[in-house]
Amino acid sequence: MQEPTRRTTQFGSALIALFVLAACGNSGNNSTQTASSPGITDTTIQLGETAPFSGPLSFGSALPKGAQAYFNYINQSQGGVKSGDGKRRKIDFITVDDQYDPARTVQAFKQLVEEKQVFADVLSLGTVTVSAVRPYVNQQKFPTLFISSGAAMWANDAKTYPWTMGLSPDYTTEGAILGRYLTTKKPNAKIAVLAQAGDVGIDYQAGLKRGIAGTNASIVATETFNPTAAATVDSQMSKLANSGADSLLIISTANTAAQALKKTGELAWHPTVLLVASAAVIKSVLIGAGVQNTTGSIAAGWFKDPLDTQWANDPDMTKYRSLLAQYGPGLDSNDGLVLQGWVGAEMVVEALKTMKQPTRQSFLDSARHLNTGVPLLLPGVVPTADGLNSPTMFRKLPIQRFNGTSLEVISQPVAAP
Amino acid sequence: MTLRELDSRTRRWIAIGVVAAIAVCAIAFPFLISSYALYQFNVALVLAVGVLGLNLLTGYAGQISLGHNAFFAFGAYTFAILWSHGVNYVVALVPAFAVAMVVGFVIGLPALRLKGLYLAIVTVGLAITTEPLINRLTPLTGGPQGLIVIQPAPPDWTGLTTGQWLWLITAAIAVAVFVMARNLVRGRVGRALIAIRENEVAGLTMGVDVAAYKTGIFALSGGLAGLAGALYALVVGFVGPGSFTLIFSIFLLVAMVIGGLGTVMGALVGATVIEFLPTWASGINQSLSSIIYAAALILLMMVARGGLIGLLTSATVRVLRQPKARLFADSAQPRGAAEESTTRSQSRELPPKGRRS
Numbered sequence: 001m002q003e004p005t006r007r008t009t010q011f012g013s014a015l016i017a018l019f020v021l022a023a024c025g026n027s028g029n030n031s032t033q034t035a036s037s038p039g040i041t042d043t044t045i046q047l048g049e050t051a052p053f054s055g056p057l058s059f060g061s062a063l064p065k066g067a068q069a070y071f072n073y074i075n076q077s078q079g080g081v082k083s084g085d086g087k088r089r090k091i092d093f094i095t096v097d098d099q100y101d102p103a104r105t106v107q108a109f110k111q112l113v114e115e116k117q118v119f120a121d122v123l124s125l126g127t128v129t130v131s132a133v134r135p136y137v138n139q140q141k142f143p144t145l146f147i148s149s150g151a152a153m154w155a156n157d158a159k160t161y162p163w164t165m166g167l168s169p170d171y172t173t174e175g176a177i178l179g180r181y182l183t184t185k186k187p188n189a190k191i192a193v194l195a196q197a198g199d200v201g202i203d204y205q206a207g208l209k210r211g212i213a214g215t216n217a218s219i220v221a222t223e224t225f226n227p228t229a230a231a232t233v234d235s236q237m238s239k240l241a242n243s244g245a246d247s248l249l250i251i252s253t254a255n256t257a258a259q260a261l262k263k264t265g266e267l268a269w270h271p272t273v274l275l276v277a278s279a280a281v282i283k284s285v286l287i288g289a290g291v292q293n294t295t296g297s298i299a300a301g302w303f304k305d306p307l308d309t310q311w312a313n314d315p316d317m318t319k320y321r322s323l324l325a326q327y328g329p330g331l332d333s334n335d336g337l338v339l340q341g342w343v344g345a346e347m348v349v350e351a352l353k354t355m356k357q358p359t360r361q362s363f364l365d366s367a368r369h370l371n372t373g374v375p376l377l378l379p380g381v382v383p384t385a386d387g388l389n390s391p392t393m394f395r396k397l398p399i400q401r402f403n404g405t406s407l408e409v410i411s412q413p414v415a416a417p
Numbered sequence: 418m419t420l421r422e423l424d425s426r427t428r429r430w431i432a433i434g435v436v437a438a439i440a441v442c443a444i445a446f447p448f449l450i451s452s453y454a455l456y457q458f459n460v461a462l463v464l465a466v467g468v469l470g471l472n473l474l475t476g477y478a479g480q481i482s483l484g485h486n487a488f489f490a491f492g493a494y495t496f497a498i499l500w501s502h503g504v505n506y507v508v509a510l511v512p513a514f515a516v517a518m519v520v521g522f523v524i525g526l527p528a529l530r531l532k533g534l535y536l537a538i539v540t541v542g543l544a545i546t547t548e549p550l551i552n553r554l555t556p557l558t559g560g561p562q563g564l565i566v567i568q569p570a571p572p573d574w575t576g577l578t579t580g581q582w583l584w585l586i587t588a589a590i591a592v593a594v595f596v597m598a599r600n601l602v603r604g605r606v607g608r609a610l611i612a613i614r615e616n617e618v619a620g621l622t623m624g625v626d627v628a629a630y631k632t633g634i635f636a637l638s639g640g641l642a643g644l645a646g647a648l649y650a651l652v653v654g655f656v657g658p659g660s661f662t663l664i665f666s667i668f669l670l671v672a673m674v675i676g677g678l679g680t681v682m683g684a685l686v687g688a689t690v691i692e693f694l695p696t697w698a699s700g701i702n703q704s705l706s707s708i709i710y711a712a713a714l715i716l717l718m719m720v721a722r723g724g725l726i727g728l729l730t731s732a733t734v735r736v737l738r739q740p741k742a743r744l745f746a747d748s749a750q751p752r753g754a755a756e757e758s759t760t761r762s763q764s765r766e767l768p769p770k771g772r773r774s
Contacts, residue, residue: 107653128563
């Protein structure tokens with residue numbers, strides 16, 4: 001007999017709870033559209049970024065923090081950025097945590113586009129994360145630019161998805177440049193490849209193949225490992241050492257690269273080592289794995305490593321450190337991700353300067369034709385974006401060689417074959 | 418005047434009225450709120466279906482599962498793969514439900530022999546193999562890259578947005594599932610499940626086919642989680658292994674407890690809370706969001722030990738000046754809510770009663 005009463009109260013309770021939450025969920029949506037595109041007025045421009053602020057990859061939040069520090073500097077010391085339409089706007093930078101989970105990235109982008117109605121997204125971190133929202137942002141014609149990912153897909157699919165563009169050098173381009181350089185030094189190189197499973201590994205290997213195509217160099221062995229598993233790569237390294245290869249390309253993050261390089265020493269194997277950007281880290285890899293194992297390693301980087309002693313007295317690096325201390329207090333100027341965020345933000349500001357009208361289309365055009373260098377890039381490195389003809393930010397990268405203390409730049413930036 | 422004093426026909430009309438009001442709200446909802454808020458509510462509604470499945474298993478039948486992320490994943494991937502190969506998206510929901518149900522049935526078999534924490538360990542095994550399994554089946558699942566799920570465009574004549582259309586689909590399915598669950602737990606099945614939870618031997622003596630009910634409820638619970646997984650893929654537009662980790666199972670458990678253990682509507686409230694609470698927490702302070710989230714959960718558990726449904730029910734009862742809340746403690750009464758209202762109505766001096774000795 002009491003049933004209906006309990007049921008009614010339960011239904012009622014649920015209903016009340018839902019409406020309370022609905023009220024909460026709706027508050028905070030107060031953006032108004034005053035200019036031709038959302039998120040931009042005559043005095044401010046709202047930019048969004050997604051990155052992992054919590055979860056196992058939360059160290060990645062150093063990147064947006066570095067970017068925020070640079071935007072603070074621009075806002076406070078220059079009153080914002082002056083665009084091609086003559087208006088000076090302060091940058092309102094809105095970051096959203098996605099925990100590096102693509103499903104959350106989807107939600108974060110819906111929040112940025114539909115709720116916060118920001119002007120554009122810049123520097124968002126990750127390949128799997130941003131690729132999950134690629135159809136959505138392109139359908140919305142929402143600029144998602146300077147993505148902190150070097151996946152080849154941004155450039156390869158630029159005609160289908162023009163509204164997404166990567167910042168980091170394309171992995172395929174980088175792989176090709178490394179491969180081509182190797183063949184100039186060792187025309188008959190026998191190459192062993194240690195690659196992480198997944199798209200990053202595939203992109204780099206495609207680049208390496210392109211780089212050595214038409215030469216006598218060949219890939220003699222390839223071993224993969226799962227980047228998310230805790231296992232060591234010792235067995236893979238032993239197999240590669242036994243393959244008779246005289247060169248080794250390591251496609252991994254810093255931890256695995258250090259492990260692999262240490263193992264080459266234990267195996268008394270001394271190949272010419274090629275390191276991808278994420279592995280070419282001075283302190284933890286090149287010095288950490290023992291300079292006797294790493295000296296002579298080759299990389300093709302794009303910005304200055306704050307822990308590389310050759311930049312210790314570099315005026316740009318000194319200026320960066322003092323500005324970071326002022327505008328990003330508490331941030332570690334030696335953290336490469338902070339610096340990468342700072343450099344990325346500088347490039348965003350350069351693109352905003354050349355933006356002709358306060359529209360999303362205009363910002364996209366400006367980013368896709370960015371040709372202005374910024375101070376912390378390696379000597380000679382400049383963005384060479386050229387619309388859909390050349391849909392990557394960097395087409396040319398310099399070769400670097402580890403001399404025991406520093407990653408010395410040993411060539412002018414070279415283009416991928 | 419309390420609801421109890423009304424005659425049965427009036428009460429039935431009130432119940433029908435409430436259901437009708439909910440239906441009207443569900444249909445009007447997508448036109449009243451922003452598209453982003455609608456998306457969040459849609460995710461919450463989808464999660465609620467999964468939490469309901471878990472609640473039938475854990476809240477009613479007392480079988481702990483930490484492996485519901487796997488059922489979600491089976492449903493989500495089955496749906497995503499079929500839909501991308503041209504199967505109609507409504508039709509593809511059926512195999513998503515069925516596959517997860519079969520997996521649920523298989524996982525339910527050890528539950529016949531294992532109890533409590535031992536069973537929980539088995540389900541943990543299922544939970545942690547999910548992600549490697551998805552990565553192993555890369556040609557089918559896309560591995561770490563995940564699969565992008567194209568969202569169906571609403572029929573032209575409706576004039577709805579995709580978000581509104583998806584809401585109506587999920588709302589229709591959720592209402593059906595909730596009504597089914599409600600009818601299920603209020604009858605013979607519900608009593609049998611509670612008997613299994615409270616005292617298996619006693620249940621057996623009373624003629625409850627414990628083995629059949631246990632495997633059956635595991636299968637149904639898995640199937641509902643699979644259905645929720647499929648709807649999740651549809652609403653989010655993406656499936657990836659990172660979404661279905663052990664921690665996801667734990668959040669489902671959290672939602673279940675926050676909403677109210679052993680209550681049907683608690684699943685809806687709990688899912689809404691776990692969908693909105695993290696957003697709310699990171700809106701306050703991004704770097705402290707996890708701590709704020711955790712603190713809010715602890716606080717919720719302190720003020721609402723019987724879950725939010727328990728809290729709201731007992732509050733409503735108090736407002737209605739129900740003389741003896743104890744009267745609600747009938748056989749099919751949810752455990753949490755009953756304890757909450759009885760302890761509270763007896764004496765404030767009494768120490769809180771343990772959930773289960």
